Amino acid sequence: MKTMFLLLKRNPLAVLGIVILFIWIFAAFFGPSFLSYTYTEMDMDHQMSLPGEYNHLLGTDALGRDVFARIIYGSRSILTVALMTSLFSSIAGILIGFTSGYFGGLIDMIFLRIMDIVMAIPPLVLAMVVLGILGDSTIFSLTLIVSIAYTPATARVARGALLSCKGNEYVDAARIRNESHFFIMFVEILPNTIGPVIVEITARFAYSIMMIASLGFLGVGLQPPTPDWGMMVIENKSIIKTASWTVLYPSLAIASLVIAVSLFSDFVSKVMIHEK
């Protein structure tokens, strides 16, 4: 705990990242109860009003919807999907990567080739195609597809972490007392690989946010009227010259969250190195 504090003191950027991240999490949880508008409410009298005017903190869009409210509500969906995605892709990644690395040989070969195939397709293209076929995106389908797209990378990290531990003699010691493969993989080895895996999960979190926002921008993200940051950018693209705030603030929201998570992730990896 003391070293954590000292490390934070040395890394002001990490502190900044953590603060921004907490603000967003707080906003997602409690933000809506402080708002005077909902995300669908249209202020028909004040369309495209300037930030600060008529009680609209960040102005309104072409339909008179409050930009601030839509951003706050949007943080809910993006954080939920990104969190679930990094969780699912890491669980799947650990399962696949561990099985592949632990047994080696043919199993390893087959798993690795499947991973290669998934990785060969750009994740955005993969998601667009699948979501396009599935029709309207829901939180569930969005999570599923982003998880699938990111599982191979996590699996590779998990496999590498397992391989670096597998040669240790405590694994041999476990073998010759007849432990099951499951026990060796998940009780003996997993806790010792947690460092790189956690770093991977946090880094994956930042990627997921980017990808969800991109999908929204491309129109295959969450469907209206659910507010989605990426979608907000594209919806208002046509009025960017007259009402730039409608594009600027959602973009800033995306950028600040991604940067915050990245800074946090860098800090996690520093802590993990220090733990060693």
Added chain:
Amino acid sequence: MKNRPILEVKNLDVVYKTLTDEIVALKDINLQVGERESLGIIGESGCGKSTLFYAIMGYLPSNGNSTGEIFFKGENLLEKGQKEMMEYRGNRIAMVYQNPYSSLNPSLTIGYQLDEVTMFHRRFSRKEARKVSIQSLTDLHLGDAAGIVHRYPHQISGGMQQRICIAMALLCRPDLLILDEPTTALDVTTEAVILDIIGELKEKYDMSLIYISHDIGVVNKVSDRIAVMYRGEIVEKGSQNTIYQHPDHPYTRALINCMPRSGIVKEEVRLNTIQGYVTRRSAAETGCPYIARCEKKAHDCEKGYGLKENSPHHFSACTRAYAVDVPDRERTALKKVEENYDEEKNILKIENLYKYYGRQGKKIRALDGVTVSLDRNNVLGVVGESGCGKSTMGLTVSGLLKPTKGKLFFDGMDISVSWEKRTPDTLRGIQLIFQNPGRSLNPSFTIETIIGRPMKKLLGIKSKVERRKRIIAILKKVDIGEEYLNRKATHLSGGEMQRVALARAFSISPDLLICDEPTSALDVSVQASVLNLLGDLQQESGAAYIFISHDLNIINYFSDYIMVMYLGRVCEYGRKDEVVGPPYHPYTEALLSAVPDVDPSLKKRTIRLEGSPPNPTKKIGGCPFAGRCHRQIGEICINVPPPRVEFSDTHFVYCHLSKEEMQGISS
């Protein structure tokens, strides 16, 4: 000091700043190295030996801060900038590191790397540089120097790599050569050759030498004077003989006494131990650095004695080594001899065991027909150079490897299969102790889980309370307190970890314990206590041991029977007194001659074994040792497998020499 000093270190302190505190790595170091003099520095790991050498070279990491003065030929090196230091490093002061493989660039030819040195420092052309490089390799007795320059580091053996590192260090004819544990990673026969060469070159080139090592025996071979370091301080320095014969400091004395020297056996002597282990030193600490582990401490030790010249040229930070108010520990036998022959029951029989690695066509013959048997309550010492198959044998018996051919019998039961097919009782009966305790204990488990798990799995003890009771009892036996139960293995010292590993093995009362180099990752002071513990545990349990080691002194100290292996085959087997005395197999003779001795007055003739063991993928018709053997008698050695020559019921040698010839070899 007979010569003008070339290097003078005055009041050198080195402090490392870490995130949470400051660690004192060196404290008030004063030492001198004269021209043509060689200084040996000994001490356990963590005593600042390497830090001293980094400080001299200006190689300290950015959080290391050195104060004091280091004069090299009258110039203070600590005042020099990085650029000025280039003039010294590798040019006037050269160094050789422990691991030659990581000091050489794997993607450049050896010649290229050697040439760079003189091209940079002496501005030689490539052609001139190459000439000097080849000359330097020839000085190191590397045959075919002109051929070696075209090879890459991975194409030659470790011993040759280290010789190339030394050749590289000598290219610019440095005034001072610093060697940091240069032979620790090498086999004992290779080490002997390198130590010989170092001594020879020192004379030839008129240079000074600093030799850093943890092994007093090795340092004795090459140094005129010795400095003993402990926790960042020099606690004693003097000439080689004085240090050995009249150590003034209790640490020096304990260090000498805790090493199994040649001729010491467990039936007669229990090794001295030093309690505790080397700890980090904080900036606030004053007084004697050894106080916490010292058996001879007196009430005024907290003040610290300071390094004083107690007799001419012999400095020491204490004079209580022979203090009479605290008696020396009694020297008792580790093993009672008479009980030895009770219940002689066979526990393990290995019959014609073969183990090949790799696929058809490129098989590595790790074990090539080994037959041996072992009785309860006995220790079989297995010795040989790296790659001789001794570890493979241990792993095959333990079940981690499946034998290619041949039979293994454990307590009369056929166990020639790998672990999956063995019964729980066999798995319980054969336990394995690994070389590196840090890797054999899971770092994320508590000590309780580590020891309790085999009990649950192999003894079927379901009750947690019952397990805990037994764990505490076994921990007490290995001298580890109950408070360790919930600690993780990573928070333990190396010696403590190896004790926990022993506790884990003995918690399920094994009948056979395989110890694969159990002490070679440990410091000498800790090694002694682990060996004593192993002896005590055997006395109590009557288990048989297979004790694998590269160190003949330890094997001779600890074993009842010794098996000498070479390239997967047995060269010699017998009771230990039969093996370490003549008649010998020529390989045993060479191994024995190569062992560095702690006592500098014992000057032995060293047999230089040139080259390295032959390629294990080739089938060998005759004697595997024929190519390097100094007693080879001709074609017969290369083409005909050596016959088994029996000297007694228990002692046999595989060699073409006649009985009489072998008996003629004197020790």
